[in-house]
Amino acid sequence: MTSYEPLEQSFYEQPTLELAPRLLGCLLVHETPQGITSGYIVETEAYRGALDRAAHSFNNRRTKRTEIMFHEPGHIYTYTMHRQVLLNVVSAAAGTPEAVLIRALEPKDGIPLMETRRPDRKPRELTNGPGKLCQAMGIEQIAHYGGNFTKPPLYITSGYTPEQVETGPRIGIPNAQEAKDFPWRYWVHGNRYVSK
DNA sequence: TCTGCGATTCGCT
């Protein structure tokens, strides 16, 4: 178990709807004093500020919480929901508030450490949901908000190329009217760690 | 293994 070489800034400079599927198979890595944890990204969702009623930044709403989405792509956007932390990759050019939610991982390094952070869980229950993977990886909202995925301690590196990617409506946004049907959820076909 | 429902914190209005 060693360090990896983070993907460069240029990787994030592609349209959100292209970045979201291209993140699949990439490796999310977190280096902490306790050790390294990592996992392959197997499920993502795109959120596109201006036109997307399901996004926090809908209608370009700029607040303390959504501020980071207006910055350059590659920044870290964390958000809390019912005591859970959710991890997002800021996408699109500065001034365009878009992001990709990381929904599920397939654990690679540091599985024993993940198990200490989420005791008494089956292997598959470690990272098969957006709040769960943050727990397993030790990701905290305050500490990581506004950071950058291009450098340690929390970064993304290349992994593998998925054989088949599937697309469908996003999860958990029933009040988003027309936006709830946008097929902006992407996952690796047949992967056991996909949340649904 | 899958589905449905209730808990409960924080940021925004």
Next chain:
DNA sequence: GCGAATCGCAGAC
């Protein structure tokens, strides 16, 4: 106050 990009548990099959 309100409502949410969720989780975990209970109960069915």
